[in-house]
Amino acid sequence: MAANTSWKPRFWKPDSERPVSTITPERPINGEDISNAAVYNPNSFLSMSLQRQKLPIFMHRTNILYLLEKYETVVIVGETGSGKSTQIPQYLHESGWTSEKWKICVTQPRRVAVVTVATRVAEERGSFVGGEVGYCIRFDDCCNPEGTRVKFVTDGVLLRETMSNPLLSEYSVIMLDEAHERTLHTDIMIGLLKKIKKKRKDLRIIVSSATLDAEMFKEFFNTNITSDRSKDTAVILSVKGRSYPVDIHYTLSPVPDYLKSTVDTVMGIHREEPHGDILAFLTGQDEVESVVSLLIERARSLPKGSPHVQVLPMYSGLPQTEQMLVFKPPPPNTRKVVVATNIAEASITINGIVYVIDCGFVKIRAYSPKAGVESLVVVPVSKASANQRAGRAGRVRSGKVYRLYTEQDFVSLKPATVPEMQRCNMAAVLLQLKCLGIDNVLRFNFPARPPAHNMIRGLELLYALGALDANGKLMDPLGTNMAEFPTNPMIAKMLLSSGEFGCSEEILSIAAMLQIQNIFLSPSKQKTAADNAKRKFAVYEGDHITLLNVYEAFLKFKKSSRWCHEHFLNYKGLCHAVKIREQLKRLLLQFKVSLISCDGDVDAISQCIVSGFFANAARLHPSGSYRTVRDDHPLHIHPTSILYTETPPQWVVYHEILQTSKEYMRDVTKIDPSWLYKLAPQYYEYGTEREIAAKRAKMI
DNA sequence: GAGCACTGC
Numbered sequence: 001m002a003a004n005t006s007w008k009p010r011f012w013k014p015d016s017e018r019p020v021s022t023i024t025p026e027r028p029i030n031g032e033d034i035s036n037a038a039v040y041n042p043n044s045f046l047s048m049s050l051q052r053q054k055l056p057i058f059m060h061r062t063n064i065l066y067l068l069e070k071y072e073t074v075v076i077v078g079e080t081g082s083g084k085s086t087q088i089p090q091y092l093h094e095s096g097w098t099s100e101k102w103k104i105c106v107t108q109p110r111r112v113a114v115v116t117v118a119t120r121v122a123e124e125r126g127s128f129v130g131g132e133v134g135y136c137i138r139f140d141d142c143c144n145p146e147g148t149r150v151k152f153v154t155d156g157v158l159l160r161e162t163m164s165n166p167l168l169s170e171y172s173v174i175m176l177d178e179a180h181e182r183t184l185h186t187d188i189m190i191g192l193l194k195k196i197k198k199k200r201k202d203l204r205i206i207v208s209s210a211t212l213d214a215e216m217f218k219e220f221f222n223t224n225i226t227s228d229r230s231k232d233t234a235v236i237l238s239v240k241g242r243s244y245p246v247d248i249h250y251t252l253s254p255v256p257d258y259l260k261s262t263v264d265t266v267m268g269i270h271r272e273e274p275h276g277d278i279l280a281f282l283t284g285q286d287e288v289e290s291v292v293s294l295l296i297e298r299a300r301s302l303p304k305g306s307p308h309v310q311v312l313p314m315y316s317g318l319p320q321t322e323q324m325l326v327f328k329p330p331p332p333n334t335r336k337v338v339v340a341t342n343i344a345e346a347s348i349t350i351n352g353i354v355y356v357i358d359c360g361f362v363k364i365r366a367y368s369p370k371a372g373v374e375s376l377v378v379v380p381v382s383k384a385s386a387n388q389r390a391g392r393a394g395r396v397r398s399g400k401v402y403r404l405y406t407e408q409d410f411v412s413l414k415p416a417t418v419p420e421m422q423r424c425n426m427a428a429v430l431l432q433l434k435c436l437g438i439d440n441v442l443r444f445n446f447p448a449r450p451p452a453h454n455m456i457r458g459l460e461l462l463y464a465l466g467a468l469d470a471n472g473k474l475m476d477p478l479g480t481n482m483a484e485f486p487t488n489p490m491i492a493k494m495l496l497s498s499g500e501f502g503c504s505e506e507i508l509s510i511a512a513m514l515q516i517q518n519i520f521l522s523p524s525k526q527k528t529a530a531d532n533a534k535r536k537f538a539v540y541e542g543d544h545i546t547l548l549n550v551y552e553a554f555l556k557f558k559k560s561s562r563w564c565h566e567h568f569l570n571y572k573g574l575c576h577a578v579k580i581r582e583q584l585k586r587l588l589l590q591f592k593v594s595l596i597s598c599d600g601d602v603d604a605i606s607q608c609i610v611s612g613f614f615a616n617a618a619r620l621h622p623s624g625s626y627r628t629v630r631d632d633h634p635l636h637i638h639p640t641s642i643l644y645t646e647t648p649p650q651w652v653v654y655h656e657i658l659q660t661s662k663e664y665m666r667d668v669t670k671i672d673p674s675w676l677y678k679l680a681p682q683y684y685e686y687g688t689e690r691e692i693a694a695k696r697a698k699m700i
Numbered sequence: 701g702a703g704c705a706c707t708g709c
Contacts, residue, residue, distance in 0.1 A: 109707065110706095110708080137708090137709095138709055155708080156707090159708095159709075181707090183706095183707065183708075184707085184708080185707090185708065185709080283705070284703090284705065285703080286703070286704095315705085316706065316707095341705055342705050342706060346706090346707095347707075362705070362706095363705040363706090364705060365705070365706085376704060376705065378705090420706095420707090486708085517704085518704090522703095583709090638703090638704095639702040639703075640702075640703080640704090644701075644702090660702085660704070661702075661703085662702090664702085
């Protein structure tokens with residue numbers, strides 16, 4: 001894909017050696033220079049340019065460019081609809097921050113956002129994506145190494161780039177968009193950029209954030225330690241957005257059952273309020289489905305002649321075709337009611353929403369380092385979340401939000417959700433940081449420091465896997481190679497040792513399949529049929545080999561979507577697994593791991609799994625449940641597992657634990673206990689408490 | 701015989 005621009009922006013400076021903007025404090029640019037930008041465009045782009053000038057951010061153009069000259073970091077508080085994501089990169093590009101040598105990089109937390117923003121910007125420039133404007137997300141690189149000047153990426157891609165180019169030396173400006181979402185990758189990038197800035201004074205950083213985090217980000221990057229504000233190296237700029245007012249309604253007293261209240265509120269709006277679609281937020285799939293069926297029932301008893309309602313569920317596990325329905329406009333004389341999980345808070349936007357119902361809760365992942373267990377818990381939303389949800393009602397015209405809690409409850413909510421960094425397993429992050437040359441990870445400058453316990457647990461695992469030595473130093477090549485994998489370290493280890501077990505072909509398929517959620521579909525109306533279909537792939541050894549069978553059958557039936565449909569398999573997920581497998585295979589080849597098949601030698605495969613997952617070993621307890629081998633922690637086999645039978649195996653390894661009503665092991669495989677000692681002697685033979693404590697002390 | 705928010709490399 002070649003660059004396809006018919007015109008050059010006015011401040012284009014192809015030969016500049018370093019990024020120098022033409023705008024300096026001493027020589028502020030004339031208003032006319034900017035507002036007449038349209039003149040330089042071919043006529044067909046005239047209206048596009050005028051549209052750009054109407055965006056609220058436009059009046060800040062000069063100021064933004066000025067601030068970027070004067071300060072090293074600019075924190076932009078841009079409300080939704082301000083145009084910051086699409087316009088700021090163009091302002092930079094137009095004013096000399098790009099050249100043959102320099103690019104601008106803009107990150108987004110989500111893939112869709114990367115593609116849509118890049119496409120929009122390319123359009124506005126009269127160009128095509130892959131020319132001067134490009135994007136790069138996993139499995140989809142749409143950049144031209146020679147021609148692309150403005151590059152949109154997911155924050156995860158930028159993090160990977162940092163591993164091959166630690167100073168990010170091709171960029172003059174890096175803009176982190178939606179930084180207030182505080183995703184794991186954004187937070188790591190923020191910490192890294194602070195470190196990179198020490199060596200790259202010329203690098204400019206733009207952090208786009210909501211009001212709440214702005215001051216924190218500013219102080220994080222500000223290197224001025226004096227009280228003289230004029231020496232600050234970071235600054236905040238606020239830009240008004242463009243959205244409609246939203247009326248907020250609270251309940252007068254706490255609601256005993258928010259499912260019932262949601263149903264009542266929907267029907268109340270439908271009876272009394274003018275036309276406009278409704279979006280209701282609940283915490284999980286179950287809740288969504290039950291409210292949907294209650295609503296359908298209630299809708300049946302609507303009086304004749306009154307407007308209809310169309311009730312639609314929306315959650316991530318819903319099959320693609322059913323998800324698409326919520327984006328379609330409703331039939332005439334019909335009000336659309338979308339009942340959704342948190343997916344509708346930021347990840348997707350549904351047009352036409354005027355009324356929002358907010359149950360006030362959200363389901364989030366929490367991590368308990370003591371048992372190394374991740375759990376899903378329902379907690380009250382944060383104020384930021386509640387406001388984000390409310391904002392969904394003000395996109396087309398002024399709207400209303402019905403909060404199913406009292407105003408006092410709202411006031412006592414936490415200001416923001418705890419950053420992901422503080423509630424996840426740290427092993428993968430720590431390995432990446434080590435790989436970036438950050439030896440003392442415990443003192444790394446995180447914008448939100450993770451609990452020390454989480455870090456220790458992560459370091460222990462990395463040591464047990466052989467990625468770190470007893471002093472916490474990165475092992476070469478094992479540790480460095482493991483860091484390259486876009487998987488958790490246990491999978492990476494399993495993949496890297498698969499050559500020695502002679503089953504790399506099979507392990508590649510298993511590793512790819514473990515990355516996919518909801519492989520086995522189970523539509524509520526055809527549960528038994530779905531269960532029977534699943535059983536066709538099942539084997540006595542467990543879930544990993546079953547996944548392998550599914551993958552191989554998928555290939556055997558030529559990746560047929562019809563075959564998937566007949567066997568209740570997630571077609572899109574399986575296609576994704578094929579792509580992931582290709583990527584993992586490239587990495588294995590790069591690290592000279594031989595690609596061989598074990599031709600059905602299940603023991604070889606199981607042993608290879610143990611080489612990565614030995615820490616997740618459990619044995620059957622007389623009570624019928626399991627206990628972890630390491631610390632006797634009680635666990636159960638998840639009912640969706642193939643090994644959920646009357647005669648469960650004595651010893652198993654599991655892929656992960658999920659705590660809901662009990663602590664369940666998901667994806668379980670039968671093992672021979674002697675493999676644990678054989679494959680992980682350092683973990684099981686020398687694991688007395690005292691020695692572990694000594695090792696911990698050394699690593700810190 | 702139980703039930704899993706959402707991203708991302």
